[in-house]
Amino acid sequence: MPGHLEGKNVAVTGGGGGIGKAIALACADEGARVVVADYGVAMDGSSPSSEVADAAVAEIRSRGGEAISVAGDVSEFDVGEQIVAAACDTWGTIDGVVCPAGVLRERMLFNMTEDEWDAVIAVHLKGHFNIFRAAMARMRKQPTGGSLVGFTSGAFTASTAQANYSAAKGGVVSLTRSAAMTAASLRLRGGPAINANCIAPVARTRMSENVPFEIETGEPEDIAPMAIYLMSDAGRDVNAQIYTVVGRRISVWNQPIEVRTMWAGGDRWSPADIAATLPGTIGQEPNPFIADLERRMSEMAAAKEAES
Ligand SMILES: NC(=O)c1ccc[n+]([C@@H]2O[C@H](COP(=O)([O-])OP(=O)(O)OC[C@H]3O[C@@H](n4cnc5c(N)ncnc54)[C@H](O)[C@@H]3O)[C@@H](O)[C@H]2O)c1
Known part of the structure; x- marks a missing residue:
């Protein structure tokens, strides 16, 4: 039976570790050619190495799949283009991008340094912009369109000790909804089908192992099927959605809308x-x-x- 991504070329940021690696391997198993984009860093973003991306590529090849690595920092604008160009130059198209690359710098808001803020916003939010921008520029010119899959977190609603992370993940949600709206407008003008959605995962990785309270969790492999569905032809009409994925549970988030209104009696409220x-x-x-x-x-x- 052909895989759900047969003939597609996809890029997975953070594809050398944690959830990203599980997605990269699963995409290859589903017939995709995969760009494994990973800077091979520690959880705080330090000590980069190309070994992590290379090891994931070797694993995909050992299972009979096709993959190449890009060991750049997704927070650099040019690296977004490099990742997308790697797929296009090698295989002809970019059909999907998935963006789980991420770092953590925990600190209460009132103690957070400028560097801790900048580093987390750069990798998560600017990292998504860099890849989405480069990918969409190609996808809108491909008759087959493509898929953008962002990675947010339930923490986008608020976080006590990760204001930088929460703000970045909220930014990813708004960026993804904006990409989805742009995609919808292109389609209304007769353009190809592009969809943009976000996954809010929970899984046992190095990033979640120090959470100091009880959380519902699962394995990185539980997240991959949703990323694959969103990039497959079957999922192409799903757009502007946020899905929590954890273990056996998938939930859809509501869209932010005003829920109640009050009106001033006079010209304006005092x-x-x-x-x-x-x-x-x-x-x-x-x-x-x-x-x-x-x-x-x-x-x-x-x-x-x-x-x-
Ligand atoms: N694990 C969870 O429970 C959980 C919960 C909510 C959200 N998330 C989100 O899911 C995504 C994946 O998390 P994870 O738990 O697999 O993390 P992880 O730390 O296990 O893996 C992250 C990967 O991203 C890579 N990376 C980091 N910075 C990079 C950069 N600048 N450029 C390229 N690659 C870079 C790392 O080298 C690593 O391989 C993240 O965006 C995270 O915020 C995870």
Whole structure:
């Protein structure tokens, strides 16, 4: 039986480790030729090495697949083009890009350094821009279009000790929705079918192993089928969606919309009128992460006590 990505050329950033590696291997098993793009860094982005990308390529080849490596830093604008060009120059097209490359620099917002902020925004948010931009420029000229698959996190809704990461992942969501809207407008003008969607994964990798509270989790291999579906012909009409993928569970996120409205009696609201009206009318919308904060904090305190 032909694979779900038979004849397609895809690039996977972070394809040498964790979730990205599981996706790169699964894409090859499904018939894709794969650019493994990985800078081979430690979890904080230090100590780059080309060995990680090369090892994943060797593993794909040993299973009978076709792959090449690009060991550049996705936060560099030119590397986005290099990754996409590697597929196009070698095999003729770029049919899908998947972007799980990522780093972490944890710190409370009030202690965070400029470097910790910049590094995380650069790899996650600018990294997605660099690849999406280069890929879409080619895909819009290919009759077969293509697929953009971003990687966000449930932490895009809020995070206590990872404001940089949360902001970057929120940026990835908005960037992906914008790419999806651009793709839809191209299609309305008779262009090829391009889709852009995000996966919010949870899986046991080095990145998740230090989470200090109980989380629902699974394996990196559980994430790959969704990435493959979104790039396959069967998934091409899925656009502008965010899917959580963890273990056996896949959930779709809602689209951000206004949910309640209040109107001023006169020309505009005064602070006093807002204070008098807002609590009993439009009120607040609960943030699930803040709502769960008490449980997380008591689990963290218990873990710390068990350590000492
Ligand atoms: N593991 C989880 O539970 C979890 C939860 C939510 C979101 N995510 C997201 O999923 C994605 C994959 O996470 P993971 O757990 O597999 O992480 P990981 O640390 O295991 O793997 C990340 C890979 O990205 C590569 N990388 C890092 N910076 C790079 C750069 N500048 N250029 C190119 N490659 C680079 C690393 O070398 C590594 O191979 C990340 O975007 C992460 O934020 C993961």
